Amino acid sequence: MGIDRVGTSDVEAVRRVLGGDTDAYATLVARYRDRLARYAVHMLGNREDAEEALQDAFVRAYRSLERCDDGARFGAWLYGILVNRCRTTGARAARRGRVFVRDEAALNGVAHPSAAEQTEGEDVVRWALARLTPEYREAFLLKHVEDLEYEEMAQLTGAGVSALKMRVKRAREQLQAILREAERV
């Protein structure tokens, strides 16, 4: 599926916004909000940070709309802004110690989901996803959840296709290992 080209609808909305019709931007916000929100929430693991990143990405895109060379590609361009924003938001949040913990000792101290808790599958998945490095999590989400092609991912992330394939592979392996471990508890 990739990053959808909405085509003339986006082209027209972008043209109107650039022409001074600020309200036309609301159409674009409504159109892309949910999909981008899903990525941000999963990437950052924190709804508050995700909404902040999402809002900032929309505003940043509006301010830089002249740099969107092709209105039909507005969605992909906006996606790139959000991916970048999530990286910096994630880094900042981590520095505040709010979201991602990479210290194994600290992770081991986190309550392991019990068998009963595993019935709440989404919580377990989110927990497992949060244990991936940001690079692996980003690659996994873009490939498997957002259904992007590797070439599109390369454009969004600045990483090479081979590196992205490796990240996705490792992410899958690590997710499987983490979830298998959770199943044993």
Added chain:
Amino acid sequence: MFEPDEELIGRVVRQLRRPVTVDAGLDARVMEQIARLPARRTGGLRATWRWIIRPRTIRLSPLGALAIAAVFVAVVLWRPDRPSSPAPASARAFGFVVVAPRAATVSLVGDFNDWDAARTPMQRTRKDESVWTTVIPLTPGRYRYAFLVDGVAWLADPAAPAARDDEFGAPSSVVTVGGS
């Protein structure tokens, strides 16, 4: 009983693809924030900023040898003679330099710009295109920072103290700005 690997990943993907709801007021907040923005600029402010940080205003000569010797990154701090007018009176202009020969873009990110890669893009110097520079006003305080190369590679500054709290996996450095 374990699922086959593909089924397990498939289950994960199905769960992650479920719709995520965000605050219903997000759209309104975006539009309100946009409504408060000034009229679109044509780049005048950006051009002025670029003029201010042109390499000729930066004393890079001591860095020539460093640029050759450094593998990836170097930084120098100095005080330009001219004050930065929009900054607080206590702010001082600090220059950051990084050697990144293969980079297409380099940004300075840190506590001072909310770790936002878009806010402080660095510029290539004229003398040596592998050297990237920028100048920012900093008020007295302690700041963590890093260089973001091509939007993906985080580089700490080997010439500055390392920040210990790099739990996101991105190395960073610390600069301390003293009072006058």
